[in-house]
Amino acid sequence: MRVTRQLPISIEVAELWRPKFNVVKSKFCPSCQEAKPINETHWMLDRSGKPSPVCRACIRERERRSRYSASN
Numbered sequence: 001m002r003v004t005r006q007l008p009i010s011i012e013v014a015e016l017w018r019p020k021f022n023v024v025k026s027k028f029c030p031s032c033q034e035a036k037p038i039n040e041t042h043w044m045l046d047r048s049g050k051p052s053p054v055c056r057a058c059i060r061e062r063e064r065r066s067r068y069s070a071s072n
Contacts, residue, residue, distance in 0.1 A: 029054055029055040029057075029058060030050075030052045030054065031044055031052075031054045031055070031058040032054075032055065032057060032058050034055070036055035036056075036057065037055060037056065038053045038054065038055055039053060039054070039055065039056055039059065040053045041053075042054060042059045044058060044059075044062060
C-alpha cells in the first residue's frame with residue numbers, strides 16, 4: 001500500500017493568506033542594479049534620490065556602514 005502525503009491546503013489558497021506587507025519578490029534592485037529578492041518593508045534612496053524598496057544585501061550593507069560610521 002502506497003501512502004501519499006496531502007498538503008492541508010492548496011498552494012493557491014496559501015498564496016491568498018500570505019501577508020501582503022512583507023512580500024519578497026524577485027525584481028530589479030535600484031540600489032545595486034541587480035535582479036534580486038526585494039524586501040518591501042525596507043526602503044532606501046536609489047541613485048536618482050527616489051525612495052524605493054531594496055534587496056537584503058543592500059540593507060545589510062547600509063547597516064554595516066552605519067555601524068562603522070557610529071564607531072568612529
